[in-house]
Amino acid sequence: MKLENDWVNPFTGWSADPEEAANTLTHGLGFLLSVIGAIAMTICVVRDGDSWRILGCLTFSASLVTVYAMSTLSHSCSASKPKRRFQALDQGFIYLLIVSTHTSFSLAFLRTPPWWIFLAIMWTIALLGFLSKILWAHRVDGIAVWIYVALGWMPVASVFSLVGAVSAIGLWWMLVGGLCYTVGTAFLIFDSRGRYFHAIWHLFVMAGSACHFFVILIFVAPLR
Numbered sequence: 001m002k003l004e005n006d007w008v009n010p011f012t013g014w015s016a017d018p019e020e021a022a023n024t025l026t027h028g029l030g031f032l033l034s035v036i037g038a039i040a041m042t043i044c045v046v047r048d049g050d051s052w053r054i055l056g057c058l059t060f061s062a063s064l065v066t067v068y069a070m071s072t073l074s075h076s077c078s079a080s081k082p083k084r085r086f087q088a089l090d091q092g093f094i095y096l097l098i099v100s101t102h103t104s105f106s107l108a109f110l111r112t113p114p115w116w117i118f119l120a121i122m123w124t125i126a127l128l129g130f131l132s133k134i135l136w137a138h139r140v141d142g143i144a145v146w147i148y149v150a151l152g153w154m155p156v157a158s159v160f161s162l163v164g165a166v167s168a169i170g171l172w173w174m175l176v177g178g179l180c181y182t183v184g185t186a187f188l189i190f191d192s193r194g195r196y197f198h199a200i201w202h203l204f205v206m207a208g209s210a211c212h213f214f215v216i217l218i219f220v221a222p223l224r
Helices: 002-008 017-049 050-076 080-109 112-132 145-162 168-189 195-217
Strands: none
Touching: 002 050, 017 050, 017 168, 017 195, 050 080, 050 195, 080 112, 112 195, 145 168, 168 195
């Protein structure tokens, strides 16, 4: 009966914890902005892009919206069982957002056999990470941040192949986005040692995803 009640009204009382309220509000805002951004990106890419760009942009947009949605739900939920489920979904979809970010560039500009293999390797790692969270709730309470960071920096290998398709400014903003995510992980790792550290991590995520979103919107969609 307790489990059933948890799922009937899992969001009661979240605001009693000010830190969880901050966590919910930050990524709740991120969710709203990502929905608006996804609509704008879809309009641009459907109007001007080819099928590869459409697939890449839709994959990225869907992953971005889903990550923010799952994060918001996990922090707004007070009942233990559904909260843990949303946490697993949040952590699992982070893998898909990482690989989807690179996928948008790969499908637009890197359609050669070596880069298909590289993309397949990234997706294999991401799907294994995703399934480990969704099916087995692997390390939900102790996130292996280094795996996210390593997967996120793998696309650096393609930088020289993107020169010409993406301007130097675009590549620099991709780097800034990656640094936002990476620096922000310090607040994630030590979030139990300081008040609102997790909310600060959320702000770094929002900054990183915003950088990547606008580069994809301008160079992949593309924005006209």
